[in-house]
Each structure stands twice: as C-alpha cells, then as structure tokens.
Amino acid sequence: MTGVTLEGVVKRFGDVQVIHGVNLTVEDGEFCVFVGPSGCGKSTLLRMIAGLEETSSGSIRIGARDVTYIDPSERGVAMVFQTYALYPHMTVAENMGFGLKMTGHPRAEIDRKVAEAARILKLEPLLDRKPKALSGGQRQRVAIGRAIVRGPEVFLFDEPLSNLDAELRVEMRVEIARLHREIGATMIYVTHDQVEAMTLADKIVVLRAGRIEQVGKPLDLYNNPDNRFVAGFIGSPAMNFVAGVAEAGSVATRGLGQVATSVALPAKGAEVTVGLRPQHLKIGPGDTHRVELTEALGGVSYVHLSAPSGEKLIVERHDQVSLEPGAMVGLSFDVRDAMLFDKDGLRLR
Structure with missing residues (x-):
C-alpha cells in the first residue's frame, strides 16, 4: 500500500475556482476523512485524486508516482460511491469479479480474490444472490467488495453510507473500521457527517469553500480547534x-x-x-x-x-x-x- 500527496492542488470550472491550492499528505495505511458542509469541495477533491476530475494546477502523487494527468484506470485506486451501482442481472460474485473479468484475469484468480473479499466482508452466504435480494447494507458491502477484489493501492469512499438508514449506518461504520484494520490499506473517505469522521478517522481534514481549515486527529480537532468554524463543526451537539x-x-x-x-x-x-x-x-x-x-x-x-x-x-x-x-x-x-x-x-x- 502507499500514501497520497497533494501539492498546490487547484480546480477551476471555467472562471470559478472551487479548490484553492490544497496541500495535504495522507500517510501509507492511514484512514483520512474529508469532512465539511455541502459545497465545500470534498467530493471534488476526492474525484481529482481518482482522476475523474481534471486538475487545473498543482500535482497529485500516489506513492512515488505523479498521477496528476494519468488515466484513472492506471492510478491504482478503487472508488466506492454513494450509489451502489451494481449490475442487477449479475450475482454478488459476478458483480465483485466483473472488473477483473473485463481486464482479462484468469478465472481461477478471479474466484480466489472474490472468495477472499467475501470472507473479509462476511458475504459468503450471499455470493449466489442478485442485488434485488439484498438489503441496503449488504449491497454496500458488495460495492466495497468489488473495490477490494481489484487490489488497489488506495481506497476512495464518496459518502458511501448516506443512502442507508440510521441503524445500518452504524453497522456499516463498524464494518468499514474493521475492514481498514484487517487489510491496512490507505483509505480516503468523504462525508458531511462529523460523527462518521470522528469514529472512523486516523486523520480528519476539515474543508470549507475549497480550502483546508484544519488537519488533525479527531480528538485534537475536538479539544483544540484553530477557529470557530472547526469548533462548531466538530462535536455533536455543536458548541x-x-x-x-x-x-x-x-x-x-x-x-x-x-x-x-x-x-x-x-x-x-x-x-x-x-x-x-x-x-x-x-x-x-x-x-x-x-x-x-x-x-x-x-x-x-x-x-x-x-x-x-x-x-x-x-x-x-x-x-x-x-x-x-x-x-x-x-x-x-x-x-x-x-x-x-x-x-x-x-x-x-
């Protein structure tokens, strides 16, 4: 696994600048959470790391490689989205292994990787089911399993729990935390929910209007905020x-x-x-x-x-x-x- 480094990263849509010179280092194996209100740029920043949004200026490195202008498929990342995006006509096993099938991997290797991901996510009894027979939490685990099967250097999560009800959100937070401990991968996770940020993160990045307000461990931000925005955003109920x-x-x-x-x-x-x-x-x-x-x-x-x-x-x-x-x-x-x-x-x- 490997870390991620952003240096002077800027994003513009025409004349509108939405990301303003972001500098950030996510260490190897770290669970980093981008948190902030709607429109703060956290999902845009994640999509730039994934290569789904073009970087206007600055550089993005994954490990020692400069991936700023590299195709998303060659960056060594896997992304889990807010929507599950599962193929309804395929089984759980087929959904999880589809990416490897499309890149020509041998059947035996696909089966081995799918079985290992299913073990980690406790999906073994569900491998022959189709998405319509799964709960929302189970579908999200399948989407995460599809990312694991690819064996990426970095996992990217874009508000993966926002479509789940409150009980399932808690359950899936525990599952994602356990997944990180078990596989030790570098993970970058976007959410507007500061409770998710506090419970999951090794490092929280608080964003506002395309700028980093503060970076630190969850309790460091809670106990020692640099400004009123961070003090009010971190903690529930608010300060x-x-x-x-x-x-x-x-x-x-x-x-x-x-x-x-x-x-x-x-x-x-x-x-x-x-x-x-x-x-x-x-x-x-x-x-x-x-x-x-x-x-x-x-x-x-x-x-x-x-x-x-x-x-x-x-x-x-x-x-x-x-x-x-x-x-x-x-x-x-x-x-x-x-x-x-x-x-x-x-x-x-």
Missing part, C-alpha cells in the same frame, strides 16, 4: 457560541455574564465570541435562562435554553430530570473550559 466584548482580563457577555480569562485579548471593546461545549454547562439555581425544550434520550438529555440576549444554548445532562418549557434556571461553567475567538473567528490562545 455553544455567545457574543461578547473584550475588557481587562475578561469578556463581557449578556448570554453568560462576565467570563474571566488569562488569554491575551484584543483591545478593550473588541468583539470576542465565547464558545462552550454542551457538557461544560451546568444548570443550577437562578432565573437567568429560559428552558425552551428538553430532549430526553435516556442516558443523556439535551436542554435547550434561551439566554437573556436571545442566544440559544444547549446543555448536556446525564440524568432523567425533565425541565418544563418556560421554566427559568441558572447556568454555570468552569472558565477553563471556555474557548475564545476573535471577530474573524480565529482562536485566541
């Missing part, structure tokens, strides 16, 4: 943000009161945003915040509050006490858990 202004050694807010800090602040009166994750807020005595809704999920509850400023906050609780809408409560937190961002959204440290 709470409250507007304030800088004072001497503190930030004055209406939503959370006075927030003391040892962080170097901009000039007095400058705009500062205070960020706190839902689990860092505590409900207590008082009448400063109004309860809008309690989502009671069993082991955890999410209480939605309105601050005096009108800003919305979410508090995570690990009890089964349901607060009625309209109730007034107090709010507290440890100032060491607060993250501060300047008017441009950059983290103040």
Whole structure:
C-alpha cells in the first residue's frame, strides 16, 4: 500500500475556482476523512485524486508516482460511491469479479480474490444472490467488495453510507473500521457527517469553500480547534457560541455574564465570541435562562435554553430530570473550559 500527496492542488470550472491550492499528505495505511458542509469541495477533491476530475494546477502523487494527468484506470485506486451501482442481472460474485473479468484475469484468480473479499466482508452466504435480494447494507458491502477484489493501492469512499438508514449506518461504520484494520490499506473517505469522521478517522481534514481549515486527529480537532468554524463543526451537539466584548482580563457577555480569562485579548471593546461545549454547562439555581425544550434520550438529555440576549444554548445532562418549557434556571461553567475567538473567528490562545 502507499500514501497520497497533494501539492498546490487547484480546480477551476471555467472562471470559478472551487479548490484553492490544497496541500495535504495522507500517510501509507492511514484512514483520512474529508469532512465539511455541502459545497465545500470534498467530493471534488476526492474525484481529482481518482482522476475523474481534471486538475487545473498543482500535482497529485500516489506513492512515488505523479498521477496528476494519468488515466484513472492506471492510478491504482478503487472508488466506492454513494450509489451502489451494481449490475442487477449479475450475482454478488459476478458483480465483485466483473472488473477483473473485463481486464482479462484468469478465472481461477478471479474466484480466489472474490472468495477472499467475501470472507473479509462476511458475504459468503450471499455470493449466489442478485442485488434485488439484498438489503441496503449488504449491497454496500458488495460495492466495497468489488473495490477490494481489484487490489488497489488506495481506497476512495464518496459518502458511501448516506443512502442507508440510521441503524445500518452504524453497522456499516463498524464494518468499514474493521475492514481498514484487517487489510491496512490507505483509505480516503468523504462525508458531511462529523460523527462518521470522528469514529472512523486516523486523520480528519476539515474543508470549507475549497480550502483546508484544519488537519488533525479527531480528538485534537475536538479539544483544540484553530477557529470557530472547526469548533462548531466538530462535536455533536455543536458548541455553544455567545457574543461578547473584550475588557481587562475578561469578556463581557449578556448570554453568560462576565467570563474571566488569562488569554491575551484584543483591545478593550473588541468583539470576542465565547464558545462552550454542551457538557461544560451546568444548570443550577437562578432565573437567568429560559428552558425552551428538553430532549430526553435516556442516558443523556439535551436542554435547550434561551439566554437573556436571545442566544440559544444547549446543555448536556446525564440524568432523567425533565425541565418544563418556560421554566427559568441558572447556568454555570468552569472558565477553563471556555474557548475564545476573535471577530474573524480565529482562536485566541
């Protein structure tokens, strides 16, 4: 297996530039996830690596080979798409082995590789079935098996779970994580779901408007975001943000009161945003915040509050006490858990 390197990669559609000079290294055997909102360029970047989109400028290397302008079939990659794209008239085994058949591989080799992929994906009992007799999760496993049979250097996944229901998504996340551990291949995975990113990735690449916002391990991005965008995108429920202004050694807010800090602040009166994750807020005595809704999920509850400023906050609780809408409560937190961002959204440290 081998890694992938992007250097100054740019993509333009006519006069519109959608990828802006991306530099990235995906190490050999790494599971790298591209994550970001719709339209951020993550699928376009993946398709450029696959060779399905032409690179406007910059270079793409797979291992030691510059593949920037090489045909997709010669890049040593296999791609799993959002849609399964299985041939309905073929069996599971025929679908998985079709690519090798078309390239003239011997029948015995095709059968051996299909059997090995079926073992890895637990598809042996299904090899004689046709796609219409399979569930959505089983069809997606067949699509992944078709990629495994090709023996690629790099696996590319373009939102492969988005067509599945919630239970199957969880099941398939586990299957893909297990697959990566078993075969140790380099994998690049695109999703808009940050939960998928957090649970699958060795490395997350957060994209916005065709640019990389931050790259790092999942918990590094969660605990130490570089800017407000990453802080708000990574984590579920999302981080709470409250507007304030800088004072001497503190930030004055209406939503959370006075927030003391040892962080170097901009000039007095400058705009500062205070960020706190839902689990860092505590409900207590008082009448400063109004309860809008309690989502009671069993082991955890999410209480939605309105601050005096009108800003919305979410508090995570690990009890089964349901607060009625309209109730007034107090709010507290440890100032060491607060993250501060300047008017441009950059983290103040």
